[in-house]
Amino acid sequence: MLDPLADEYLQAEHDDPALLFTAAYNNFSGPIFGYLRARGVDDPEAVTQDVFLALYPKLGSLHGGLQGAKTLLFSIAHARMVDHYRKRERAPEPAPYEPDLDARSAPSAEDQAFGHDGGLGVTDLLAELSTDYREVLALRVVADLSVEETADIMGKTQGAVKQLQRRALSALRERALLRNGTS
Numbered sequence: 001m002l003d004p005l006a007d008e009y010l011q012a013e014h015d016d017p018a019l020l021f022t023a024a025y026n027n028f029s030g031p032i033f034g035y036l037r038a039r040g041v042d043d044p045e046a047v048t049q050d051v052f053l054a055l056y057p058k059l060g061s062l063h064g065g066l067q068g069a070k071t072l073l074f075s076i077a078h079a080r081m082v083d084h085y086r087k088r089e090r091a092p093e094p095a096p097y098e099p100d101l102d103a104r105s106a107p108s109a110e111d112q113a114f115g116h117d118g119g120l121g122v123t124d125l126l127a128e129l130s131t132d133y134r135e136v137l138a139l140r141v142v143a144d145l146s147v148e149e150t151a152d153i154m155g156k157t158q159g160a161v162k163q164l165q166r167r168a169l170s171a172l173r174e175r176a177l178l179r180n181g182t183s
Contacts, residue, residue: 017059017060020059020062020065020066020069021052021055021056021059023066023069024052024055024066024069024070024073025052027066027070028069028070028073028074029048029052032048032051032073032074032077033045033048035074035077035081036048036077036080036081039081041080041081041084042084042088047077047080047081047084048077050080051073051076051077051080052073054076054080055069055072055073055076058072125172125175125176125179126172128175129168129171129172129175132154132164132168133164133167133168133171133172134168135154136150136154136161136164136165136168137165137168137169137172139153139154140161140165147161147162
């Protein structure tokens with residue numbers, strides 16, 4: 001059974017892409033989600049949204065109205081499902097972590113970096129920095145953005161970003177040395 005918007009689309013002029021998209025989404029998003037879920041796609045909701053995003057630019061050249069949209073949508077969904085399995089075949093099989101079988105005698109690097117087991121505590125050190133310092137380090141070091149991209153995001157000049165990064169790294173180094181008792 002079609003929803004009221006689908007009836008409205010069928011009665012209206014068939015050249016309104018927005019109305020066709022809305023009617024197609026309302027009628028077929030649930031079945032496409034169910035199809036992807038039944039086929040074992042890991043994140044069927046995200047893939048369903050991707051299917052509709054792929055449909056939108058094709059609406060201008062689509063023939064067959066709502067039935068044509070349905071055919072195209074399920075073709076796209078099928079292709080996305082095939083892509084999912086191809087990608088899964090190429091990925092290594094994840095191995096579960098079993099702490100009882102972990103025979104390490106030293107704490108992990110992650111534990112040391114994040115302050116577990118009395119390590120350096122990078123997150124604690126970062127929390128002591130100013131907001132601008134944390135932001136510039138997150139964008140430049142963690143996100144690996146360029147100086148230009150960071151300047152655009154922060155609304156600062158490139159020179160200001162370079163200066164902020166230099167000062168932030170200096171402040172971070174100083175706090176790390178104080179915390180370790182080497183200064």
